[in-house]
Amino acid sequence: MNSRAAQLQAFDRLLTIMDELREQCPWDKKQTMQTLRHLTIEETYELGDAILDNDLEEIKKELGDVLLHIVFYAKIGSEAKSFDIADVANEICKKLIHRHPHIYGDVKVKDEADVKRNWENIKLREGKKSVLEGVPKSLPALVKANRIQEKVAGVGFDWEEPHQVFEKLREELAEFQQEVKSNHKERMEAEFGDVLFSMINYARFLDINPENALERTNKKFMERFQYVERKAKDIGKSLQEMTLAEMDVFWEEAKTMDKRF
Incomplete structure (x- = not known):
């Protein structure tokens, strides 16, 4: 593997190329954060596909595409004199240090669950009004449901045992079947949503990623x-x-x- 010096040199090369493209390439010169947004989403999904396929060569390529987008946004930010790539890196470093007091402070944790609880509590102390503020509105519904459940579980709002979640799932299925018999479309849709939400919750308890x-x-x-x-x-x-x-x-x-x- 490459040394730290080689890694930094490669990143510096990418920043230089980005500067050159932004100055000389007609397409790159025209891009804004808004025009790049849908392309970034597409690149993220392509990375997700490569990860599911466990194709390490393709993962490497797709990570490069995502990294390019990060550098591109930072370049646009620097042109607006708002932020640059150093600000981006320093901001995430600051956040990681602050939210890992069990590494960079004197907080003791027993396991991963403690780490998650601390993470959510720290975010609330930072001024967030709700533990759900960090769930993006534009997430696909299935992914969003999973993140919602993870977030509230992080502050203790959760079932204790998997069998309790399964019983809830059975309850929701029965309610859905009742509405199917009534053939009331709106209520059927509502109950079907409850079934899906319960299925996703049960998957979480079994450590299965539903997406x-x-x-x-x-x-x-x-x-x-x-x-x-x-x-x-x-x-x-x-x-x-x-x-x-x-x-x-x-x-x-x-x-x-x-x-x-």
């Missing part, structure tokens, strides 16, 4: 369905010409192939 779990299932389904499409093409048929029973034969083949790896 990762669902995305892995998405990828698995897509791979199996694309296998069905390929097999249909091999026999000269379109999916529209096949019966569900015929497609299901290939689906079962795809499932069998999954188990081989």
Whole structure:
């Protein structure tokens, strides 16, 4: 691996290239924080895909793309004489030191749960009015639900045992089924939301990341369905010409192939 000196040299090179692009490249010169925002979100999702695939080479590349965006925002900030990359780095260093008194102070912790509780309490002392202030409004609903539950659990608002959460899930499922019978769309949607929220909570208790779990299932389904499409093409048929029973034969083949790896 590279030495600290080599790492700093590489980062300095990136800052120099950013300066040059901002001055000389027509596209880079036009960018603002607003125009970069959606691209940053896209790059973050691409990094997430690479992490799910455990593709270290791709993770390295995607981290580079995300790092470029961080440097880009800092460059724009410096042009506005608001902040630069040193301010960005110093701000996060200051926050990390302040929120880790068990490392940089005299606070004692027993485990990870203590660390999380301290973290949330420190943020409240910093002036936050709610432990939920740090949950971004634009997060996808599934991810947001998980973060909400983690946040409130950090201050002790939580179930004690997994079986209690599972019983709550069963309760919510029963309420949802009751509304399905009534066929009242608005109430059905409300109860279905409660079911999903409870499922996510139960996953948290089992130390399962619900976003990762669902995305892995998405990828698995897509791979199996694309296998069905390929097999249909091999026999000269379109999916529209096949019966569900015929497609299901290939689906079962795809499932069998999954188990081989």
